[in-house]
Amino acid sequence: MSAEKIAAEVRTEFGKGAARRLRADKKIPAVLYGHGEEPAHLALPYHVTMMALKHGGANALLELDIDGKDQLALTKAIQVDPIRRVIEHLDFIAVKRGEKVTVDVPVVVTGEAVRNTLVVTDNTTVQIEAEATHIPESIEISIEGAEAGTQLHASDLTLPKGSVLLSDGDLLLVNVTEAQAADTGEEPAAEAEGDAAEADAAE
Structure with a gap:
C-alpha cells in the first residue's frame, strides 16, 4: 500500500x-x-x-x-x-517505514458456490500484523464450486507476503449450506392425489 x-x-x-x-x-x-x-x-x-x-x-x-x-x-x-x-x-x-502494525482487514468472498446452496458470511474481517507500508486493502477467499457443507476459516486465507494472521485460525468466515425450499403451504402433488383416491374409495 x-x-x-x-x-x-x-x-x-x-x-x-x-x-x-x-x-x-x-x-x-x-x-x-x-x-x-x-x-x-x-x-x-x-x-x-x-x-x-x-x-x-x-x-x-x-x-x-x-x-x-x-x-x-x-x-x-x-x-x-x-x-x-x-x-x-x-x-x-x-x-x-518498516514498523509492524496490527490491523483489521476486510475479507472479500469471490466466486460462486454450486446451485441450490446458501452462502453465509460469518465474519467479514480478520486481524493481521503487517508492515505499515504493505497493509493489504482486503484479502480474497474463493467459494468457486463450493458444495453444501463447505466451511472456510481464517486459516484457509492466503495472506500477502510478510503478513501474519493474528485472528484464531478456527475463526469461521464462510459457511456454505443447502438452500431451504420455500414452504408454500401446499401439499406435494403425489400426496394430494393419494388423498383424493382414498376419498373416492370410501364413497
Missing part, C-alpha cells in the same frame, strides 16, 4: 465552533497519535483526503506534510455525518 501525500495544517483553535469553521472552509479536523508524543491537532484538505481514504480503504496510509516534515499516518477512525455522509473528523496513528 503506497502512502498518499497530503499537506496538513496544525490547528490552534479547538471546540465545536472551530471544527464547524474548518468544515465550512472544506477542511477536516484530525488528530495524530503515537510514538509517545503529544497528539497533533491537524486540519486536512477535504477533497484530497476523502479521495485518499476512498482509495486506501479502511486502513488507508497517508503521508502527512506537517510544517515541512513528513509523517506516515495510519487511519484508525473516521467519523461520518449520518445524514450528509461527509467526513467530520479523523484519527490517525503515527507509524514508521
Whole structure:
C-alpha cells in the first residue's frame, strides 16, 4: 500500500465552533497519535483526503506534510455525518517505514458456490500484523464450486507476503449450506392425489 501525500495544517483553535469553521472552509479536523508524543491537532484538505481514504480503504496510509516534515499516518477512525455522509473528523496513528502494525482487514468472498446452496458470511474481517507500508486493502477467499457443507476459516486465507494472521485460525468466515425450499403451504402433488383416491374409495 503506497502512502498518499497530503499537506496538513496544525490547528490552534479547538471546540465545536472551530471544527464547524474548518468544515465550512472544506477542511477536516484530525488528530495524530503515537510514538509517545503529544497528539497533533491537524486540519486536512477535504477533497484530497476523502479521495485518499476512498482509495486506501479502511486502513488507508497517508503521508502527512506537517510544517515541512513528513509523517506516515495510519487511519484508525473516521467519523461520518449520518445524514450528509461527509467526513467530520479523523484519527490517525503515527507509524514508521518498516514498523509492524496490527490491523483489521476486510475479507472479500469471490466466486460462486454450486446451485441450490446458501452462502453465509460469518465474519467479514480478520486481524493481521503487517508492515505499515504493505497493509493489504482486503484479502480474497474463493467459494468457486463450493458444495453444501463447505466451511472456510481464517486459516484457509492466503495472506500477502510478510503478513501474519493474528485472528484464531478456527475463526469461521464462510459457511456454505443447502438452500431451504420455500414452504408454500401446499401439499406435494403425489400426496394430494393419494388423498383424493382414498376419498373416492370410501364413497
